[in-house]
Amino acid sequence: MGPLGLALVHYAWKEVVAAAASVRGRGEGISTPRSQALNAGHRMSFSSAGRVLTRTPASDFSILLSSKAHPDNFNFYIGWWLKSFVLLGLSYQLLFSLSYFSWDVFSKNLWASLIPLLFCSLIVLAALALDHTHQFKFKFKYVVFFSITITSALGLTKTLTGSHAESTNIIMYGFSFYTASIAYLIHSQQLSAKSIAVVSNPLLLITGPIATYFRPIRHYSFKKRFAYFFPYIVVGLFLHQAIATPLTTTFDLISLTDIFSSCAFAIIFELFVYANFCGLSLLIYGVCGVLGVKVPLNFKQPFSSTNIVEYWRGWHTTLSVVLKSLFYAPTKQILGTFPAILLVYLASAMWHGITLNFVVWGLFHASVFILTILFLRRRASVIPFALMIVGIVVGRAIFSDSDFHRLLEKLTFKYDGLIVLSKLTALTGMTKLALSLGILFVTAEMLFQKCKYFKQRNYKFYRIPVIQLILLIITLSTIFDGSGVDYAVYGQR
Numbered sequence: 001m002g003p004l005g006l007a008l009v010h011y012a013w014k015e016v017v018a019a020a021a022s023v024r025g026r027g028e029g030i031s032t033p034r035s036q037a038l039n040a041g042h043r044m045s046f047s048s049a050g051r052v053l054t055r056t057p058a059s060d061f062s063i064l065l066s067s068k069a070h071p072d073n074f075n076f077y078i079g080w081w082l083k084s085f086v087l088l089g090l091s092y093q094l095l096f097s098l099s100y101f102s103w104d105v106f107s108k109n110l111w112a113s114l115i116p117l118l119f120c121s122l123i124v125l126a127a128l129a130l131d132h133t134h135q136f137k138f139k140f141k142y143v144v145f146f147s148i149t150i151t152s153a154l155g156l157t158k159t160l161t162g163s164h165a166e167s168t169n170i171i172m173y174g175f176s177f178y179t180a181s182i183a184y185l186i187h188s189q190q191l192s193a194k195s196i197a198v199v200s201n202p203l204l205l206i207t208g209p210i211a212t213y214f215r216p217i218r219h220y221s222f223k224k225r226f227a228y229f230f231p232y233i234v235v236g237l238f239l240h241q242a243i244a245t246p247l248t249t250t251f252d253l254i255s256l257t258d259i260f261s262s263c264a265f266a267i268i269f270e271l272f273v274y275a276n277f278c279g280l281s282l283l284i285y286g287v288c289g290v291l292g293v294k295v296p297l298n299f300k301q302p303f304s305s306t307n308i309v310e311y312w313r314g315w316h317t318t319l320s321v322v323l324k325s326l327f328y329a330p331t332k333q334i335l336g337t338f339p340a341i342l343l344v345y346l347a348s349a350m351w352h353g354i355t356l357n358f359v360v361w362g363l364f365h366a367s368v369f370i371l372t373i374l375f376l377r378r379r380a381s382v383i384p385f386a387l388m389i390v391g392i393v394v395g396r397a398i399f400s401d402s403d404f405h406r407l408l409e410k411l412t413f414k415y416d417g418l419i420v421l422s423k424l425t426a427l428t429g430m431t432k433l434a435l436s437l438g439i440l441f442v443t444a445e446m447l448f449q450k451c452k453y454f455k456q457r458n459y460k461f462y463r464i465p466v467i468q469l470i471l472l473i474i475t476l477s478t479i480f481d482g483s484g485v486d487y488a489v490y491g492q493r
Contacts (some may be wrong), residue, residue, distance in 0.1 A: 159353030174205030239279030
């Protein structure tokens with residue numbers, strides 16, 4: 001079996017003994033983590049020692065699927081995994097093929113959730129079994145984080161440009177999300193056997209968020225949870241179905257290289273990625289909340305910002321937490337702020353994919369971020385806002401195009417007339433509506449960021465009952481149109 005196999009067997013046996021002792025003594029309670037998390041706002045609910053799931057009698061199986069299991073009990077996490085396993089098929093049907101049912105698609109996605117469970121089990125148990133030296137832990141967390149970089153370099157996973165459908169390689173499903181989650185838990189010393197059921201949760205692997213925390217909220221009744229979290233589901237469906245999906249018909253604009261066409265595509269693609277990624281994240285956030293579990297809110301109105309620093313605080317927040325913990329905090333102590341920022345963006349670029357466009361993307365955004373900080377220190381406000389607009393548009397143009405030669409041509413900013421106008425006027429009515437709704441959605445975030453319904457950056461305005469009704473009507477009127485392609489931008493690997 002080798003040293004690793006023997007270590008895993010030894011660790012598994014210790015866990016069985018520990019689980020048996022806890023059952024006999026009824027002494028399992030909420031344990032204190034081995035150390036506090038680096039960010040108290042993202043503290044996990046895992047205990048410091050894992051437990052394995054013992055045989056569950058048929059009479060107790062319903063407890064697994066109910067919300068009555070104690071949140072420190074492994075049954076709580078495995079029960080949530082089983083519920084998510086079932087909900088995955090229903091969610092996929094709701095999101096991506098509402099107008100028809102395909103058993104092949106349904107069963108494929110159910111099987112896809114079993115592979116991450118196996119891989120997570122191997123990675124987590126290996127980390128726990130071999131976690132006896134600080135040097136090992138330091139190296140292993142970065143190996144786990146950059147494992148998606150390795151698979152990208154080997155061609156096992158696609159580069160995350162967002163402009164293509166998800167990979168057909170079922171083995172790599174959710175790989176980027178659960179490896180980032182495990183790396184974060186190793187770093188914050190919160191990894192346990194219970195982590196397996198959370199980081200491999202099928203719902204979270206559709207498109208995130210990265211499982212920086214996973215907390216029960218059963219102290220609120222179902223009625224209160226539904227009243228608070230269901231509106232997020234409505235907003236998520238609206239963004240994904242009414243805006244993101246129809247905008248996929250504009251992807252042919254990526255081939256145009258003149259300045260106006262490149263900027264137009266970058267703006268449209270930014271709207272698409274935001275509506276797709278944020279929409280699905282809000283949907284998952286709402287579903288989990290209604291069912292009694294709090295997961296991170298992965299987007300916090302990023303366009304309600306006055307500079308690029310605020311923008312990134314609201315965009316893919318869980319990846320920001322991971323990058324800040326693994327790269328920014330330790331590097332800042334040694335090299336200072338600006339080298340730490342550069343390392344964060346290069347690490348983020350490598351997480352998205354090994355291509356030249358992402359190297360340029362990382363260097364570009366690091367430069368914009370550093371320049372913004374310098375101007376903010378001088379109490380400037382107009383220039384940081386202008387830098388944010390430039391950073392978002394040019395950054396998205398770099399992000400979306402993995403054809404480096406075409407990208408270089410775009411970055412020459414050549415003028416070739418207004419070719420893009422004829423392309424835009426030729427769009428279908430549904431695509432024009434989606435584009436208008438996307439622009440309106442983002443513009444409202446920008447213009448009304450000081451308003452009480454926007455300043456909390458939790459989509460409060462869109463959760464007003466009257467607005468909810470309008471969003472539902474628009475979504476239902478567009479959902480069966482059939483234009484565009486349904487897929488998860490960050491579900492590609």
